[in-house]
Amino acid sequence: MRMSMSICKQTSHLLHIPTSGIDLKDLCRWPQKEKVVVVMGATGTGKSRLSIDLATRFPAEIVNSDKMQVYEGLDIVTNKITKEERCGVPHHLLGVVDPNKDVSATTFCTMASLAVNSIVRRGQLPIIVGGSNSFIEALIDDEEHEFRSKYECCFLWVDVSMPVLNSFVSHRVDRMVERGMINEVRNMFNENADYSRGIRRAIGVPEFHHFFRGESLISDEETRARLLEEAINAIKINTRKLAHRQRKKISRLKKLKGWKIHQLDATDAFRNRGRESDEAWENLVAGPSTEIVSQFLYNFHPLVYSNLMGMRALKAAATHT
Known part of the structure; x- marks a missing residue:
């Protein structure tokens, strides 16, 4: 499920939350912990697409947590999001490491922590996205609980039934x-x-x-x-086997470690094609995720997000008048 520039246009500024001249930290009233969104899912489920959906609706930047996409090169093999698909959203730890070197979980945690900290300092929301759940687990549940002491996390799981995936x-x-x-x-x-x-x-x-x-x-x-x-x-x-392992890993984090993970079933978006697929994605994944993150950040549901299809119709009508 590749993204197109039309998705960037559809998702931009849907919430109309005023951010000009306002620091996100002040708007969200974070007395102790900064907030971080984590987008998880097996390979191919649309994690990158959801991260762009969210980053064009909230003042956010994206931190890659895919252990292969962190390396420079092999953009097709590692399925890196293209510059066009990024919709102008800043990405961190994407294609930045020498392909012949090894990136351990410890090294990733150091790089990711620095990236998250720099994003927060600029008053932006960090969105961590990738399929390497071992890296995410190492970052979130480090031995000294340093990350948890600084940040409150909202976990989103883009899921697709295995036969369809x-x-x-x-x-x-x-x-x-x-x-x-x-x-x-x-x-x-x-x-x-x-x-x-x-x-x-x-x-x-x-x-x-x-x-x-x-x-x-x-x-x-x-x-x-x-x-x-x-x-x-x-x-x-091997890709199907990887997807199965990743899905089981997320289930383990949810059931055994008690992570509060919001599961979003994108199966119908993958079963359909064209406009029907896009509508299913919005109704089942992007829309609910936007409301979950809104509640997480602002403790309320934005009034403008009640009827996306109606908004699109009004926008289309205005364009042709």
């Missing part, structure tokens, strides 16, 4: 191939590479190893095509 991520791999994933990985192929370090751990890199190694040695087109198909199928299988 399995189908979606398989199709997404096909689209990644169409966008140039194979050449992107080929350009950094090294027969002696260590696939346990850096960005080469990303799903979509080690799966191509046998294909690239035999590509120049095998002249038979049918054999080469079979190796390529096997590599692509392996990526699909």
